[in-house]
Amino acid sequence: MTGQHFELTARDPGGKARAGLLRTPHGCVETPVFMPVATLGSVKALSQEDLRDLGVRAILANSYHLYLRPGCPEIAAAGGLHRYMGFDGMILTDSGGFQVMSLADLREVDDHGVSFRSHIDGSAHRLTPASVIEVQAALRSDCWTTLDVCPAYPCSREEALAALTRTMSWTDQSVPAVRRCREVCESLFFPILQGSTYPELRRRAAEHLGGVPHEGVAIGGLSVGEPKELTWSTLEATASLLPEGKPRYVMGIGTPEDVWEAAGCGVDMMDCVFPTRVARNGQVFTRAGRYNIGNASSRGNFSPVDPDCPCFVCRKYTRAYLRHLFNSRELVVYRLLTYHNLHFMAWVMGEIRRSIAAGRFEEAKKAFLSSPPFPPRGGE
């Protein structure tokens, strides 16, 4: 990747939030951006037409899942994941490291990779720092990440150091593969930064990245069970160690509130299953707080999910009808609630970007987070 792929367009004068423009092989993405998760090449319950209508220009897909099913040869034969699934926006791929550790059976980790059995059919596989890059190159995703070791919280300093040391070694091992794969596929490289909640380990990780050619940084190891206060203090400290001119992506965040916090830490990209997963459990986001569509209060309630929302679901369907569909497990309801929640997230991200551009981010963040109906932070 040559040339300027990331440009800062605005900085919040009173804090660390920033707005920018990320140029990828599949178009420009305004940041801060929230990327819905398409684990298996589908944002659950939505079609690619829905993503287009929602204005979604960036998604995350999971290398581990796609590597196992349908497999890289099929996606490569289609010309890559964009063509396979029919999405022409930016795709960032997770390295699979997190999934190997959390999903695979009988895994054995060594200095050069992970051997494991598929959680689907028990077949034997091995992923190495180089092979996960090759997987992502076969998928032709726009942003590649590195195989990493992501410890849960709480985690001793020794465990965190061991995970970081291995992650740094794997990052180094992936560099030649990145260089090789770039010859056929122009993608951005986002090494994953670990270090748990230990500031000096995060500093060591950031310093290590100084010797690794990269276009962006993926901040891993957060949103793994730690208290929210520790998430934000770690994230802010970590982001402040990173070069200004490269995009910062924090993995696994967020909720409507958390994306404000992450943006406030100077983060540019985020992904999380939260908005789509809770939608499938009936939870809807609104400008007056969240609630579950299945609640008795929706019975006989012919107002929209969110009276202030212009999405097609809110323009067309009532809470009473959606509650009936949800309680009857009618399939369409999962699409409708997912669509609405992502429309809400798009609105939130627009508010964040607009407030940064207007120099009033901290004020807008405070107003959003102090809306009384939202659950207190840490209350997930």
Next chain:
Amino acid sequence: MTGQHFELTARDPGGKARAGLLRTPHGCVETPVFMPVATLGSVKALSQEDLRDLGVRAILANSYHLYLRPGCPEIAAAGGLHRYMGFDGMILTDSGGFQVMSLADLREVDDHGVSFRSHIDGSAHRLTPASVIEVQAALRSDCWTTLDVCPAYPCSREEALAALTRTMSWTDQSVPAVRRCREVCESLFFPILQGSTYPELRRRAAEHLGGVPHEGVAIGGLSVGEPKELTWSTLEATASLLPEGKPRYVMGIGTPEDVWEAAGCGVDMMDCVFPTRVARNGQVFTRAGRYNIGNASSRGNFSPVDPDCPCFVCRKYTRAYLRHLFNSRELVVYRLLTYHNLHFMAWVMGEIRRSIAAGRFEEAKKAFLSSPPFPPRGGE
């Protein structure tokens, strides 16, 4: 209902097929028409925007299911089922008779109705010939049907006679309720005609209808397990007993082949869960036959489900991707396959109507049914 609500626009010169126009409180419907099933007020996996895009102008909903959940008061409070679900085309409601018999617990049938317990929560209910009309009036559906007794196949002449006798008595008992409910809701009345596969019972049923004011006839008691040859001979004989000028609706038909057969018997309206149910099991209809999208032959196959289909699913998505989604149980696939199958059914019904209008129905039917890839009739 006053005035001309059904108009024949064409008759097949070589057979009994006919084309027409049905005028309902919610628009005109060209016949023969296939009505997708929205049991609980939702055509499974589709939104009302999908129905609009598919050109679906008529659906069937189930009184029994909607009466139990969400219940008539909620739907009536919304102003009827059209407003409740957000569909402005014609809605025909099943009487619930079939569902009471097949789904409810502890049912007791007497001369004046059915007492039963809900299959959802065990609550006690009673439906009578009058109350099912009142339910349908509360739903404000466009076409109402009568409480009936629908015996399975095989069924002795005695059982068939008993079921018919009770159905005729219930039809008579429903007439005052129809008259009363019509004062607030202008709907078409379709008494259900029973008689199993016994021609002289069907004749008796048809004669009985001569004394009942009605706008159309619902032909019940078919598609209940009998051989297809018997379906068509019974349907043809029954249809020939009915007045020319009233629409004939056969319940529970059909497949892409069966709608040709039913139209050939002189039937104007049909409904069936088949196209939508099999879609959720991965079976797709195409101009070259049916197959299951999960089949190995879809692996690495980047052609559309049906290369001759102009629907958005076939324009956008490949067999390989849909197979991957289906095998991964990704929710969106149920919508995509359902949409395609209903698009196919709309095309088939258009072919039927166009061929009747052009005086070449029998020829078109033969061509469609002799396409070798379709499974032989009776092969469901």
